Amino acid sequence: MDGAGKLLGLGVGPGDPELLTIKAARLLRGAQVVAWFAKSGKTGHARRIADGYLAPDAEELRFTYPYTTEFPKRSDEYRDAMAAFYDDAAERIAAALDDRRDVALLCEGDPLFYGSFMYMHDRLAARYAIEIVPGVTAxxxxxxxxxxxxxxxxxxxxxxxxxxxxxxxxxxxxxxxxxxxxxxxxxxxxxxxxxxxxxxxxxxxxxxxxxxxxxxxxxxxxxxxxxxxxxxxxxxxxxxxxx
Ligand SMILES: C[S@@+](CC[C@H](N)C(=O)[O-])C[C@H]1O[C@@H](n2cnc3c(N)ncnc32)[C@H](O)[C@@H]1O
The missing domain is CATH 3.30.950.10 (Tetrapyrrole methylase, C-terminal domain)
Known part of the structure; x- marks a missing residue:
């Protein structure tokens, strides 16, 4: 969409906040919307790492993984539940991008190495500009x-x-x-x-x-x-x- 915001996939490294790159820190400090994945009841590892870098007025989008323990990981039910969860997260990000705001999605380690960011990339790359900042891998x-x-x-x-x-x-x-x-x-x-x-x-x-x-x-x-x-x-x- 013309004039839409940009999705930033920011690698925040594996835990030590000093292992976040200067580029990720700069983009994070300027981000209007910061999104992150987390398990239910947990702060989220990437969010914790990024804590000292967020702008005080940044809007936060939290995506809480669904409870899927009732399904075996390789089952169709598990795959469908996760696909629906990622579809919903992608649409919430898309709404902010359509609103002409950039969205920084926090990614533990590197975004393209076993990261949930890839599911957003799969769903949004054809529609929006995406910039990926590599992170120190675990x-x-x-x-x-x-x-x-x-x-x-x-x-x-x-x-x-x-x-x-x-x-x-x-x-x-x-x-x-x-x-x-x-x-x-x-x-x-x-x-x-x-x-x-x-x-x-x-x-x-x-x-x-x-x-x-x-x-x-x-x-x-x-x-x-x-x-x-x-x-x-x-x-x-x-x-x-x-x-
Ligand atoms: C979904 S993968 C994410 C990998 C991450 N994107 C990266 O670039 O390293 C999660 C796995 O990464 C490893 N991992 C991530 N952070 C770690 C850490 N601080 N110490 C040890 N292993 C870690 C563990 O094996 C964990 O199960």
């Missing part, structure tokens, strides 16, 4: 905090989702030079077994809430429990020695 923050050289020379890095089944994880890990396993949370037990099968447990490092005051970094074999929060990942650095 994995980069976590390997920096852990001080782990991840890849050397012609190593290839595999990024895997902890939600995969154990056989697939084990198979992909066996052929990986170095790996990151995202979305560990309640899948930690399965992730451990897959790493064991791939012979990589000794190299694996577990990080939860990386770059925040609640950060925990521990070699995976020394992690005493499988009780792990949503904001957790496992790093497997290269086995290649320094030259």
């Amino acid at each position: 994995m980069a923050a976590c390997w920096s905090r852990a001080g782990l050289p991840m890849t050397r020379g012609d190593d290839c890095l595999s990024v895997l989702a902890g939600t995969l089944d154990e056989d697939t994880l084990a198979r992909r890990l066996k052929s990986a030079d170095a790996a990151v396993i995202m979305k560990v949370g309640r899948h930690l037990g399965k992730v451990r077994r897959a790493l064991d099968r791939a012979g990589l447990s000794d190299r694996a490092v577990y990080v939860e809430n990386g770059s925040t005051p609640d950060e925990r970094i521990v070699r995976l074999p020394d992690m005493p429990t499988d009780d792990s929060p949503y904001f957790s990942l496992v790093l497997v650095p290269t086995g290649r020695a320094t030259s």
